[in-house]
Amino acid sequence: LVGGVPVLYQKDGETVGDFVRLVDWAEPSRNEFWAVNQFTIKGPHHTRRPDIILFLNGLPLVLIELKNPADENADIWRAYDQIQTYKEQIPDVFQTNELLVISDGTDARLGSLSANAERFLQWRTIDGVNLDPLGEFNELQTLVRGVLVPATLLDYLRYFVLFEDDGRLVKKVAGYHQYHAVRAAIGHVVAASRPDGAANQRGKGGVVWHTQGSGKSITMTCFAARVMQEPAMANPTIVVITDRNDLDGQLFGVFSLAQDLLREQPVQATTRQELRQLLSNRPSGGIVFATIQKFMPGEDEDMFPVLSDRHNIVVVADEAHRTQYGFEAKLKTRKVA
Structure with a gap:
């Protein structure tokens, strides 16, 4: 179809x-x-x-x-x-x-x-x-x-139609919250990927909040499929980051079953060196999975090297509220009269 x-x-x-x-x-x-x-x-x-x-x-x-x-x-x-x-x-x-x-x-x-x-x-x-x-x-x-x-x-x-394997192959369709979250995210990511947009927004597309059980994996898969077909993105590379190996494997499985939707076979970086090889000088396209730990410098390095200066690499962080806020994140409270 x-x-x-x-x-x-x-x-x-x-x-x-x-x-x-x-x-x-x-x-x-x-x-x-x-x-x-x-x-x-x-x-x-x-x-x-x-x-x-x-x-x-x-x-x-x-x-x-x-x-x-x-x-x-x-x-x-x-x-x-x-x-x-x-x-x-x-x-x-x-x-x-x-x-x-x-x-x-x-x-x-x-x-x-x-x-x-x-x-x-x-x-x-x-x-x-x-x-x-x-x-x-x-x-x-x-x-x-x-x-x-x-x-x-x-x-x-x-x-927004895809397949997953919950012990048996099932067809899944997005809910209204997933559909409109993806559409909104696409607009922000396209703007952030432009050279001027990257300067104004520091390349950040935004955050989509999900409650437990609301279909985060479907949202991420549909977003990847949609952004990869966006003409303004010029065949982007998708990098999916998780903070645990079990999440990495679980989400990779969801994406792998959605090949017809994504038009791309995702690959999983098992080592830090493999991640660098997958991203360094990649001309376009591709879906790469990795845990955030693989972006840490090696034992003999002070900094992680720059892997690409392209504007159309889209990073999707799963469970971003857990480990990816940075060391300077603070909780601010205010009194309401």
């Missing part, structure tokens, strides 16, 4: 290879969007009609199941159960599925094909700033306007 489909065809008596692009990601208006009500699908033993299917260039990418808000026994979780039935009875409609939406007209949740009920989440913003702008009884309208409008949907499908 993202990279295109490889094809072979004959030209001037020769077999030529190329890619057929299924989606024009840059120009939403060049794509065909259809929202079809009660689309009939015949399975091996059953015929079903999902409430709404969103088609992008003929591909059924989003399925929306609705329940009657007037029926006390038909809440959004009945809609979730209905989708599980569809998976068994009309599996063909899910071969290209990217998003599932369940709603009773007021409450609404968004999830992936492999998400359990717990992973179907609200989409609480339209502009990324104001929460629940249409009120708590208009979750469906907020979700539709916040993520399903063509330009936003294309951006979301391209950069």
Whole structure:
């Protein structure tokens, strides 16, 4: 869907290879969007009609199941159960599925094909700033306007769908907080990477705070995928820093499973010397993982050498609040009258 489909065809008596692009990601208006009500699908033993299917260039990418808000026994979780039935009875409609939406007209949740009920989440913003702008009884309208409008949907499908292995391979999609955090971070990082921006901001893009269990790994992976495709960054190198070996391995595993999204195989620096080799004079591109200890000088050195003077090396620090504030960090308090 993202990279295109490889094809072979004959030209001037020769077999030529190329890619057929299924989606024009840059120009939403060049794509065909259809929202079809009660689309009939015949399975091996059953015929079903999902409430709404969103088609992008003929591909059924989003399925929306609705329940009657007037029926006390038909809440959004009945809609979730209905989708599980569809998976068994009309599996063909899910071969290209990217998003599932369940709603009773007021409450609404968004999830992936492999998400359990717990992973179907609200989409609480339209502009990324104001929460629940249409009120708590208009979750469906907020979700539709916040993520399903063509330009936003294309951006979301391209950069915010990935796979992870939690004992089994699962498809994961970003929540509203992850989506808008990445979009905001991209703007700051692009500005900080410019020669004048680096001087004004000392090259700092900013900090994204996450509460425990809010999907930090997904945010970091989607950010890396998005910033690597940013034209202004000119094929940047991503350096991911953690403060513990177990975090380094865990996050490296998440990135490794997202190769289709990242278009790059990440590498892990196991020694200080290997880190230097990976970063020194690297012309562009690449994703490098290392623990922060590998940036300390060697036993016979007073300072760590400059590895590159490029402006498009993006450093992403995991758990930055633990060990990476520096020795001069201070906690300041103030009295409130």
